[in-house]
Structures are given as structure tokens and as C-alpha cells.
Amino acid sequence: MSVIIDFSIFPMDKNEQSLSPYVARALDVIEKSGLAFELGPMGTSIEGEWDEVMGVVDACYRELEKDSDRIYINVKADCRKGRKNGLSGKVLSAQEKQC
Amino acid sequence: MSVIIDFSIFPMDKNEQSLSPYVARALDVIEKSGLAFELGPMGTSIEGEWDEVMGVVDACYRELEKDSDRIYINVKADCRKGRKNGLSGKVLSAQEKQC
Amino acid sequence: MSVIIDFSIFPMDKNEQSLSPYVARALDVIEKSGLAFELGPMGTSIEGEWDEVMGVVDACYRELEKDSDRIYINVKADCRKGRKNGLSGKVLSAQEKQC
Amino acid sequence: MSVIIDFSIFPMDKNEQSLSPYVARALDVIEKSGLAFELGPMGTSIEGEWDEVMGVVDACYRELEKDSDRIYINVKADCRKGRKNGLSGKVLSAQEKQC
Numbered sequence: 001m002s003v004i005i006d007f008s009i010f011p012m013d014k015n016e017q018s019l020s021p022y023v024a025r026a027l028d029v030i031e032k033s034g035l036a037f038e039l040g041p042m043g044t045s046i047e048g049e050w051d052e053v054m055g056v057v058d059a060c061y062r063e064l065e066k067d068s069d070r071i072y073i074n075v076k077a078d079c080r081k082g083r084k085n086g087l088s089g090k091v092l093s094a095q096e097k098q099c
Numbered sequence: 100m101s102v103i104i105d106f107s108i109f110p111m112d113k114n115e116q117s118l119s120p121y122v123a124r125a126l127d128v129i130e131k132s133g134l135a136f137e138l139g140p141m142g143t144s145i146e147g148e149w150d151e152v153m154g155v156v157d158a159c160y161r162e163l164e165k166d167s168d169r170i171y172i173n174v175k176a177d178c179r180k181g182r183k184n185g186l187s188g189k190v191l192s193a194q195e196k197q198c
Numbered sequence: 199m200s201v202i203i204d205f206s207i208f209p210m211d212k213n214e215q216s217l218s219p220y221v222a223r224a225l226d227v228i229e230k231s232g233l234a235f236e237l238g239p240m241g242t243s244i245e246g247e248w249d250e251v252m253g254v255v256d257a258c259y260r261e262l263e264k265d266s267d268r269i270y271i272n273v274k275a276d277c278r279k280g281r282k283n284g285l286s287g288k289v290l291s292a293q294e295k296q297c
Numbered sequence: 298m299s300v301i302i303d304f305s306i307f308p309m310d311k312n313e314q315s316l317s318p319y320v321a322r323a324l325d326v327i328e329k330s331g332l333a334f335e336l337g338p339m340g341t342s343i344e345g346e347w348d349e350v351m352g353v354v355d356a357c358y359r360e361l362e363k364d365s366d367r368i369y370i371n372v373k374a375d376c377r378k379g380r381k382n383g384l385s386g387k388v389l390s391a392q393e394k395q396c
């Protein structure tokens with residue numbers, strides 16, 4: 001089953017101007033996974049088998065847990081048998097059908 | 100770290116009047132986990148350690164994957180060190196502070 | 199169309215132990231709307247017509263915007279024609295189908 | 298306040314191979330709004346003032362409501378005072394901080 005998740009994670013206990021250093025650490029973890037991904041303004045889309053993408057979510061949590069006492073996470077998953085190249089395919093498929 | 104998730108899962112490939120039979124199967128899995136949970140209209144809140152709650156998400160996915168070709172999942176997690184009885188505590192804490 | 203939303207809102211710029219005072223202010227707004235609602239650990243479910251529930255989301259945003267420079271919001275909506283008493287009905291419907 | 302939402306909407310009552318024709322109709326509505334947006338695999342990011350982005354959500358709902366009896370919607374919003382060019386800025390800011 002091809003699983004695409006939209007994933008966002010950030011600490012809630014930092015009184016800092018920007019959360020991007022934490023997002024960057026999660027992004028490093030995602031990149032090292034070798035899975036196809038696409039960074040967006042509100043989250044990162046990651047594609048793989050269920051175990052693979054959930055393994056990345058787990059690894060990102062463990063990275064931020066090191067120095068965060070409160071963490072917020074959002075995962076939205078679309079799991080579909082037989083899908084290929086879902087990251088680019090879903091975008092193209094919608095654009096083709098536009099007026 | 101106390102993790103509370105709001106979790107919803109449903110198949111997208113069923114042309115049926117109601118998705119509740121599938122929700123019921125996920126609910127059976129959640130109950131068998133022994134974790135504290137609360138069923139709501141739009142999702143189920145589950146409380147436990149990170150590995151425990153993510154294990155339940157995994158088990159629910161595997162249950163529905165048996166006979167679904169497309170599955171949609173939403174997970175929203177609030178992870179907090181040192182929290183106790185978060186399921187009831189979060190609700191009470193907000194109600195106490197109301198005007 | 200009966201619309202049920204799961205709704206959560208909180209400020210991200212407060213370095214405070216608890217966000218519940220802000221959740222309580224949103225809850226006051228929700229109560230004043232007169233719509234059916236159910237407060238849960240991770241969000242509040244609200245039922246009404248589309249304009250009604252989105253009006254409540256708008257009013258909660260305006261309440262927190264007064265003294266917050268950064269706000270995070272999550273809305274998950276299930277909109278269905280002909281549904282009655284969805285808040286309790288969705289929960290009962292899943293429970294009836296459990297093993 | 299600069300508001301960036303991640304927004305997804307789809308009908309749940311269609312027994313069709315692909316939901317992309319419906320996503321395409323929502324995308325047409327988003328484009329016509331004139332707001333900055335970015336289409337991703339799991340949702341579309343839209344940036345504007347609160348009233349503007351919520352107006353687009355409303356218009357997309359009304360478009361799909363015409364011929365759908367059940368609609369699912371997800372909105373995740375990050376609202377921040379003083380932010381400029383958030384759609385590209387958020388991505389760049391995370392990338393700059395990577396190892």
C-alpha cells in the first residue's frame with residue numbers, strides 16, 4: 001500500500017521567535033530516511049510503505065523529544081493500494097482536470 | 100512523556116451509507132489495547148506513552164488494511180512531560196477557567 | 199447539510215505552563231453560540247449548519263487574536279446531508295457495531 | 298495577521314476511482330481568489346488575511362456542496378502577526394537551518 005502523509009511537528013515549550021530550527025532538525029531526519037518527500041509551508045509530504053513513513057514520524061519525535069517538554073504533531077495520511085509516484089502524481093492529476 | 104492523540108481512520112473505497120462498521124472495528128482494537136481512551140463524534144482520544152499510542156494506530160491500520168484499498172487517517176498529538184490523567188485533566192482544566 | 203467539526207485553537211506565542219485559559223475563552227464563545235457541542239481532550243466537536251459552525255470558528259479566532267501574535271488552528275469537518283443528532287449519533291452508531 | 302492554511306476537501310459519497318476531478322474544482326476556486334497558494338500532494342497552502350483565506354474555504358465548500366451529499370474537510374492554520382511572504386519564507390527558513 002502506498003502511503004503519503006502530510007506531517008508537521010513542533011515544540012510548544014519554546015519561547016522563541018521562530019520554530020524553524022526545530023523543523024530543520026525534523027527535516028534532516030526525513031532526508032536521511034531516503035524516502036521521497038516534499039517540504040511545504042505547513043508540513044512535509046512523505047511517501048513510502050506504512051512502516052517506512054511511520055518510522056520517520058517516530059524518528060522525528062525522538063529527535064525533538066531530546067530537548068522539548070511539549071511537542072505538537074499532525075499527521076494526515078492517504079493510503080492507497082497500487083499507487084505509483086503519488087507525490088507528483090496527485091498534484092498532476094488535479095491540475096490536468098482543471099478548467 | 101504523556102502522549103494524547105486524537106485519532107480518526109476510515110476507508111475511502113466503500114460505497115456504503117455508513118462508515119461506522121469500520122470505525123467499530125478500529126474501536127475494538129483500541130479497547131483491547133488497555134489504554135485510556137475516549138470516543139468522540141469526530142475521533143477517538145487515546146492516552147499513553149508514545150510507543151503505546153503509536154502501536155494502537157498501527158494495529159488499527161492493519162485491521163482496516165485487510166479489506167480496504169484506500170484508507171484515510173488523521174492523527175493530532177499533544178505530547179507533554181509529567182502530565183497525569185490528561186484525558187480528563189485537559190477537559191477539566193479548560194472548564195475551570197471559563198467565565 | 200449537517201456539519202460536525204472537530205475544532206482546536208491555541209496561541210503559540212505564550213510562554214506559559216498551561217494553555218487552558220485560552221481554551222476556556224474559546225469555549226465561552228462556543229457556548230454562547232447556542233450550537234450543540236462536546237468538549238474533548240484534544241478539541242471541541244460542534245454541530246450545526248455550515249455557516250453556523252464556521253461563524254463560531256471565526257468568533258473564536260477574533261477572541262484570541264485580541265492578545266495573541268501567533269495562533270494555531272485545526273478544523274476537521276464531516277458534512278452530511280440529512281443527518282440528525284450527529285454528535286451523539288456518530289458515537290452510538292460505532293458502539294452498536296462493536297463486537 | 299498573516300494566515301497560512303493547509304486545506305484539503307473531498308467528497309465521501311463518490312464511488313469513483315479518483316477524487317481529482319473534485320480537487321480540480323476546488324483548485325479552480327482557489328486560483329480565482331487571487332491569493333498566493335501552493336498545491337501539494339496532500340493539500341493546498343493558501344496565504345492571506347483571515348477573512349480572505351476563510352472566504353476561499355467557504356467558496357470551495359459551496360462548489361462541492363452542489364453535487365456531494367458528504368464532504369470531508371481539513372484545515373490547519375498558522376496565523377502570525379507581521380509575517381511577509383510566508384509561503385516561501387517558511388520553507389526557506391527551515392532549509393537554511395538544516396545541517
